[in-house]
Amino acid sequence: MATVRLEHITKKFGETTAVDDISLTVNDGEFVVLLGPSGCGKTTTLRIVSGLEVQSEGHVYIGDRVVDNVEPKDRNVAMVFQSYALYPHLKIYDNIAFGLKARHVPRAEIIKKVNETAKMLQIHQLLDRKPAALSGGQRQRVALARALVRDPEVFLLDEPLSNLDAKLRAATRIEIKNLHLRLRKTMVYVTHDQVEAMTLADKIAVINQGKLLQFASPMEVFMKPAHRFVGDFVGYPSMNMLGGELEETAAGTFFFTPAIRMKASGAQAGKYILGIRPEDIVVSKSSSKGSLECTVRGLERTGSDNYLFLDYSEGGIVASVTGPDYSAGEKVYVTFDPANAHFFDAVTGAAVPLSASI
Ligand SMILES: Nc1ncnc2c1ncn2[C@@H]1O[C@H](COP(=O)(O)OP(=O)(O)O)[C@@H](O)[C@H]1O
Numbered sequence: 195m196a197t198v199r200l201e202h203i204t205k206k207f208g209e210t211t212a213v214d215d216i217s218l219t220v221n222d223g224e225f226v227v228l229l230g231p232s233g234c235g236k237t238t239t240l241r242i243v244s245g246l247e248v249q250s251e252g253h254v255y256i257g258d259r260v261v262d263n264v265e266p267k268d269r270n271v272a273m274v275f276q277s278y279a280l281y282p283h284l285k286i287y288d289n290i291a292f293g294l295k296a297r298h299v300p301r302a303e304i305i306k307k308v309n310e311t312a313k314m315l316q317i318h319q320l321l322d323r324k325p326a327a328l329s330g331g332q333r334q335r336v337a338l339a340r341a342l343v344r345d346p347e348v349f350l351l352d353e354p355l356s357n358l359d360a361k362l363r364a365a366t367r368i369e370i371k372n373l374h375l376r377l378r379k380t381m382v383y384v385t386h387d388q389v390e391a392m393t394l395a396d397k398i399a400v401i402n403q404g405k406l407l408q409f410a411s412p413m414e415v416f417m418k419p420a421h422r423f424v425g426d427f428v429g430y431p432s433m434n435m436l437g438g439e440l441e442e443t444a445a446g447t448f449f450f451t452p453a454i455r456m457k458a459s460g461a462q463a464g465k466y467i468l469g470i471r472p473e474d475i476v477v478s479k480s481s482s483k484g485s486l487e488c489t490v491r492g493l494e495r496t497g498s499d500n501y502l503f504l505d506y507s508e509g510g511i512v513a514s515v516t517g518p519d520y521s522a523g524e525k526v527y528v529t530f531d532p533a534n535a536h537f538f539d540a541v542t543g544a545a546v547p548l549s550a551s552i
């Protein structure tokens with residue numbers, strides 16, 4: 195068991211800054227997910243922890259040890275890749291046993307470990323087969339088994355489910371979560387899928403353009419996004435973002451967009467973005483004080499949830515609604531509780547502690 199600590203890690207590939215001054219600590223036994231869009235630096239960060247990539251600046255600690263100059267094989271970490279990277283000519287048994295054989299673990303111990311692990315992951319019937327005879331989900335479990343038998347201090351998983359279809363992905367996600375609950379090993383898991391991050395993580399590190407924007411529990415990331423990007427990236431459909439200005443008037447301080455006006459306090463005058471989640475928007479067929487008139491553009495039904503796409507004078511708004519009784523072109527009226535509003539600095543994107551009321 196071990197903690198993983200990144201201290202001011204930067205990685206440059208020529209002109210590209212793939213990782214930009216990331217510091218974070220993964221506590222012993224914690225499941226941390228690195229979440230962000232393609233190209234944001236997740237894989238590079240994970241490879242720096244594993245030692246497969248060397249950082250340009252900063253330090254990596256595993257446990258109490260600085261591992262900057264420690265070879266990957268001596269870091270006691272195991273990495274599971276998106277492309278399972280199995281040896282096609284070897285049987286599943288030998289694929290799982292490969293790392294143990296390379297380290298001259300006694301044969302009897304290898305047999306025991308491979309069998310135990312294969313049972314745990316329900317691939318023990320497949321040990322005599324070759325990878326080509328396995329489904330994607332089975333191959334992924336072989337890759338996991340190969341990492342598990344090595345009994346590393348830290349598991350690093352890079353988008354391990356992204357080659358599976360949706361149903362299998364959901365099932366394997368639960369298996370990985372259960373595996374973590376059982377083993378309580380330190381895990382760092384990379385994904386661009388916010389649902390995976392929300393369901394698996396003890397803590398999520400949201401990364402964009404190489405920068406760590408927030409490192410917090412899934413609930414905190416969702417309820418209190420620290421940056422406009424986080425508010426936009428986490429949650430489906432995305433948070434509605436409305437540009438406006440905070441102005442001091444004779445009647446008090448107000449946040450204005452052309453169509454919305456709210457009392458607000460907690461920040462200096464200037465340009466801010468108002469963020470409001472689709473599920474925090476109330477849609478009514480009749481107007482009320484301060485409501486925003488909108489026209490229905492369309493309704494997206496997913497079965498359990500319905501998303502109403504609305505147009506108003508400034509742009510579009512998405513609202514989660516229960517009833518499907520809306521038709522295109524219809525006029526509706528939108529309100530929301532200002533307590534649910536998020537505010538972000540229009541320039542830096544950082545969350546600001548503005549509080550609004552009607
Ligand atoms: N070996 C490399 N050489 C040059 N550029 C690279 C290399 N690896 C990654 N990059 C660049 O670094 C950035 C981050 O890549 P990566 O860590 O793979 O992102 P992610 O895993 O989040 O999709 C990208 O712009 C990518 O093109």
Ligand SMILES: [Mg+2]
Nearest residue numbers: 233236237238
């Ligand atoms: Mg990647």
